Amino acid sequence: MTTEMSRLRVTRRLLLPLAGLVIVLVAWEGTVVAYALPSIVLPSPRAVARTLGELVASRSFWRDVGVSLYEFAAGYATGVVLGIAVGVLIGESRRFRLATTPVIEALRFIVPFAWIPLTILWFGTSFTGKILLVAYAVFFVMVVSTARAVAHVEPTLSRVGTMLGMGRWHLAWKVHLRAAAPTIASAARAAAAIGWIAVVAAEYIGASAGLGLMITNAATSLATSVVIAGMIVIGLIGAGVSALIGSLFRSRLDYR
Amino acid sequence: MIANLPAEPDPPVADAARGGAQTPPEARVRATSPSARHGGELIVDRVFHHFVSSGRRIDVLNDVSFRVAAASVACVVGPSGCGKSTLLGLAAGLLRPASGRMIWDGQAVKLGPNPDLGMAFQQPGLFPWMTVHENVAVGLRTRGRSRRDARAIAERFLHTVGLAEFRDAYPSQLSGGMAQRVGIARALALEPRLLLLDEPFAAVDAFTRLKLQQEFKALLKLHRPTVLFVTHDVPEAIALGDVIVVMTQRPAAVQRIIPVTREDRDRASPAYARKLADTLECLGVSSNLEPEP
Numbered sequence: 001m002t003t004e005m006s007r008l009r010v011t012r013r014l015l016l017p018l019a020g021l022v023i024v025l026v027a028w029e030g031t032v033v034a035y036a037l038p039s040i041v042l043p044s045p046r047a048v049a050r051t052l053g054e055l056v057a058s059r060s061f062w063r064d065v066g067v068s069l070y071e072f073a074a075g076y077a078t079g080v081v082l083g084i085a086v087g088v089l090i091g092e093s094r095r096f097r098l099a100t101t102p103v104i105e106a107l108r109f110i111v112p113f114a115w116i117p118l119t120i121l122w123f124g125t126s127f128t129g130k131i132l133l134v135a136y137a138v139f140f141v142m143v144v145s146t147a148r149a150v151a152h153v154e155p156t157l158s159r160v161g162t163m164l165g166m167g168r169w170h171l172a173w174k175v176h177l178r179a180a181a182p183t184i185a186s187a188a189r190a191a192a193a194i195g196w197i198a199v200v201a202a203e204y205i206g207a208s209a210g211l212g213l214m215i216t217n218a219a220t221s222l223a224t225s226v227v228i229a230g231m232i233v234i235g236l237i238g239a240g241v242s243a244l245i246g247s248l249f250r251s252r253l254d255y256r
Numbered sequence: 257m258i259a260n261l262p263a264e265p266d267p268p269v270a271d272a273a274r275g276g277a278q279t280p281p282e283a284r285v286r287a288t289s290p291s292a293r294h295g296g297e298l299i300v301d302r303v304f305h306h307f308v309s310s311g312r313r314i315d316v317l318n319d320v321s322f323r324v325a326a327a328s329v330a331c332v333v334g335p336s337g338c339g340k341s342t343l344l345g346l347a348a349g350l351l352r353p354a355s356g357r358m359i360w361d362g363q364a365v366k367l368g369p370n371p372d373l374g375m376a377f378q379q380p381g382l383f384p385w386m387t388v389h390e391n392v393a394v395g396l397r398t399r400g401r402s403r404r405d406a407r408a409i410a411e412r413f414l415h416t417v418g419l420a421e422f423r424d425a426y427p428s429q430l431s432g433g434m435a436q437r438v439g440i441a442r443a444l445a446l447e448p449r450l451l452l453l454d455e456p457f458a459a460v461d462a463f464t465r466l467k468l469q470q471e472f473k474a475l476l477k478l479h480r481p482t483v484l485f486v487t488h489d490v491p492e493a494i495a496l497g498d499v500i501v502v503m504t505q506r507p508a509a510v511q512r513i514i515p516v517t518r519e520d521r522d523r524a525s526p527a528y529a530r531k532l533a534d535t536l537e538c539l540g541v542s543s544n545l546e547p548e549p
Contacts, residue, residue: 156381159350164395164446165369178385255385255426 043225075134083142091150112137145187149180185249295482296361303356318507331493334503374448380439382427389423
């Protein structure tokens with residue numbers, strides 16, 4: 001019976017996802033063959049796999065990955081920390097909320113990509129511009145969800161905290177922020193995806209290194225298989241980062 | 257250092273009523289002699305309160321006045337939703353009265369933490385990220401007790417409410433009645449001078465309830481806090497209270513204050529039956545449930 005169950009589990013956990021992948025690859029290969037597409041338009045999966053192998057063996061590829069990850073990590077950390085801090089202030093203080101609401105509501109609908117021309121103007125193709133852009137994208141996700149989560153903590157818990165002798169900011173830190181932590185953690189995970197997208201997008205437009213730049217360079221020299229390989233790498237890294245951040249927070253913070 | 261100083265005498269009530277006298281709070285908190293830990297007097301002084309709900313004003317308390325003598329137990333009974341919990345919130349400094357005031361130990365109650373206070377809420381309000389033991393100990397830590405003291409005291413009071421073996425459980429693993437007992441332990445562990453209890457035994461089964469009432473009485477003898485105890489259960493009010501404060505329908509006022517004597521508490525005595533019938537009648541319930549023939 002146990003072997004039966006483990007076989008079922010293998011089917012679910014391994015074979016089904018694999019089946020999904022195979023279907024996509026077959027459809028891809030089929031399209032290339034059926035329309036006799038030249039590799040400049042759409043290279044076959046095997047050609048892309050070969051390119052991916054070559055990329056992984058090259059040093060410049062890893063430099064691009066490193067640059068993109070560095071820009072992401074620095075921007076993400078900044079955005080998360082500042083976003084949580086400001087979100088807590090907004091959730092806790094009516095005055096602060098009233099003072100900041102117009103600015104935040106106006107800015108949060110200006111997507112990060114709209115800032116790319118300005119960041120290039122101000123910071124050129126340096127890391128700083130990209131880091132700021134990621135921080136910006138992440139910040140607003142974190143501010144809004146932190147403020148909401150903190151303000152919606154079960155009111156009895158606040159009363160209990162006050163009864164136990166906690167002052168206002170002690171309560172904010174030890175009760176509200178802690179109670180809101182699981183919600184904030186899921187926001188942090190969503191923000192990671194947005195931040196990663198922002199890095200790559202910024203690199204497409206102006207960068208001296210990074211995965212986005214690698215792809216634009218490949219596109220201008222019609223190396224389509226490098227473009228697609230780069231896209232796959234971006235997807236894989238994004239999913240990996242998001243899963244990592246999710247599991248990091250969930251195991252420590254979840255109490256539900 | 258501070259323990260060597262003589263405890264400052266409490267200000268006379270009349271002075272405090274004029275808002276003149278002020279005892280430095282640290283002198284009250286840190287005085288460690290047993291008599292200084294006894295409860296003080298709680299005065300509810302012409303208190304009005306209302307809430308605003310979707311633009312409509314709902315009057316909750318309508319000119320409520322009574323006194324709870326130092327180190328005595330007042331049980332508040334009254335119809336559901338009449339504002340008993342609001343009364344506790346006001347006494348705790350969690351709410352500010354619309355008018356009138358609460359006077360605790362000679363001083364008007366202000367919004368915010370009160371180092372004399374221990375309170376058990378209607379919903380247990382346990383912190384879900386803390387174990388049972390941490391939930392009981394956390395208040396002792398915020399009030400400056402050492403980690404070791406807090407641990408020992410929490411252990412003792414968990415034992416009192418019969419949950420010692422659940423010390424490492426999380427609140428989500430407890431039944432409603434057990435969670436409520438943790439809430440009670442948390443309030444008692446603070447060894448408060450003012451103890452406010454909002455139907456603390458409501459979710460507890462009848463047998464455990466009687467046991468907890470007994471334990472509770474024993475504890476009161478030990479620490480002698482001033483207690484305001486909200487309950488729906490008139491026999492409980494007679495068993496635990498020195499006085500019973502009967503409230504009217506919302507907006508609530510004090511309908512009657514019924515003193516309870518020692519012989520009233522003997523459930524086999526005619527005095528108990530009379531007190532029960534008396535109190536129930538105040539609440540508009542006949543003590544004879546048989547329909548008239």
